[in-house]
Amino acid sequence: MNHIRNLHTDENPEYTACEHGDDYPEREWLQSGTKVYDKLREEWLRTRLVNGIGMMSPHAQTSKVESFHNILLHFCPKLLVYSYQGMKCRLYLAVLHWNENCDRAQAVDAEGNPVYRLKYPRSKEGGHTVERVLTAGTCGYVKALMRVVVELVENREQLRDNMEELQPQPARSASHHHPDNGEAVQAFEQHHRFGDRN
Incomplete structure (x- = not known):
């Protein structure tokens, strides 16, 4: 609203001044307090219009998120069921593909x-x-993944030893007795008294 009154600076930290230079043509500016200015201000500051302009701003767009979700659905469609590890790996692939092609x-x-x-x-x-x-997408991350897979296969014995060392040992103490299957079945049958109806 400042620009139409020939005021080209503002205290708003996001928009401190108009983006145009000083070479704009001379014109008749509106004056504060006039009927025309008040009517125009009323129309421009309507909540619906202000919210619409906010949605048009590139800072409020969700198109990038939607594009990533499309990539994610390419690697793991909703119609199929995956294990936790399978879903995790497919999510990693979607992220690699997105990072390489998003810009x-x-x-x-x-x-x-x-x-x-x-x-x-x-x-x-x-x-x-x-x-x-846009230019065609690339899949350069595939070659990098293949190199990592080859290295892992070549060093699988060393990796297996390292993985065994990293596996946590189950915590068991002498005070806790875990009954085997037979003892568990007997305890269950005694508790429920199968066949004993009053």
């Missing part, structure tokens, strides 16, 4: 011009939007 540059044509394409989202009801075409 791809825009593709260019043979003449060096940036490439765009038309997109027809359902929300536009037949309308279209223009979006950038």
